[in-house]
Amino acid sequence: xxxYRYVDYETADAVATITLARPEKANAQNERMLDELHHHFLAxxxxxxxxxxxxxxxxxxxxxxxDLGGGDPDPDAVSLAEADGSWQLNKIYRWEAxxxxxxxxxxxxxxxxxxxxxxxxxIAGALNLIWPLDLLVVADDVEFSDPVVLMAIGGVxxxxxxxxxxxxxxxxxxxxxRTLGAEEAVQIGVAREVVPRDQLWERTHELxxxxxxxxxxxxxxxxRAVNQTLDVQGYYTALQSVFxxxxxxxxxxxxxxGYPILMQLDEMKQNLKKQ
Numbered sequence: 672x673x674x675y676r677y678v679d680y681e682t683a684d685a686v687a688t689i690t691l692a693r694p695e696k697a698n699a700q701n702e703r704m705l706d707e708l709h710h711h712f713l714a715x716x717x718x719x720x721x722x723x724x725x726x727x728x729x730x731x732x733x734x735x736x737x738d739l740g741g742g743d744p745d746p747d748a749v750s751l752a753e754a755d756g757s758w759q760l761n762k763i764y765r766w767e768a769x770x771x772x773x774x775x776x777x778x779x780x781x782x783x784x785x786x787x788x789x790x791x792x793x794i795a796g797a798l799n800l801i802w803p804l805d806l807l808v809v810a811d812d813v814e815f816s817d818p819v820v821l822m823a824i825g826g827v828x829x830x831x832x833x834x835x836x837x838x839x840x841x842x843x844x845x846x847x848x849r850t851l852g853a854e855e856a857v858q859i860g861v862a863r864e865v866v867p868r869d870q871l872w873e874r875t876h877e878l879x880x881x882x883x884x885x886x887x888x889x890x891x892x893x894x895r896a897v898n899q900t901l902d903v904q905g906y907y908t909a910l911q912s913v914f915x916x917x918x919x920x921x922x923x924x925x926x927x928x929g930y931p932i933l934m935q936l937d938e939m940k941q942n943l944k945k946q
Contacts, residue, residue, distance in 0.1 A: 694730025
């Protein structure tokens with residue numbers, strides 16, 4: 672990829688910093704942003720001088736999730752619609768299996784510690800970026816949410832919710848569309864610590880630099896030990912199963928309205944503003 676529009680990348684002191692750089696759209700993720708993000712994660716993964724990876728977002732919010740509003744299209748993006756404007760579930764499934772679940776699963780298994788610096792809103796598809804990370808430092812204004820039940824879908828593609836939140840809290844967030852704030856996130860172990868918004872990046876990089884002092888192979892082994900324990904318990908099997916459940920939502924929408932998302936976006940946005 673010769674030109675980067677939406678994601679910045681830099682390295683210093685054994686830490687790679689990946690920055691979502693579309694603040695005017697609240698870092699909403701279009702296809703090009705996801706491809707750039709994956710490219711930078713790969714660069715950090717295969718750079719022997721990098722021991723720790725930090726993911727952060729410019730602007731008021733970490734990410735508003737998937738870019739569902741159109742606009743600013745990438746001419747190289749693949750259209751999932753048929754020539755007559757109809758939608759085929761098999762195309763959507765294959766695309767999301769690669770760009771959503773596939774990318775996120777790869778990031779989760781990079782053999783280097785990954786740290787997220789999360790501020791403001793982290794909505795729905797933002798969790799596809801957050802759940803794969805190893806540690807989170809959050810600003811005091813952070814709000815995690817996954818309100819896609821409003822679109823007749825059971826949750827986003829990388830469904831780490833139950834593992835991260837516990838069964839009843841995961842259901843609560845999905846059923847009510849409420850947000851998970853900073854103090855609650857720390858209390859239940861989702862986030863490592865809460866810091867004032869203006870100290871978020873500095874504190875995250877202090878933590879990254881501290882971890883980068885360790886032996887790289889030792890860090891990789893420690894991460895693998897924890898991830899393998901989750902996998903033995905069925906983590907990936909559960910993710911794949913719920914990914915299939917997610918696509919029954921798309922199939923239902925296509926059968927009812929001919930479009931992969933059943934509910935009108937304007938109505939969803941109005942509901943979110945009331946929260």
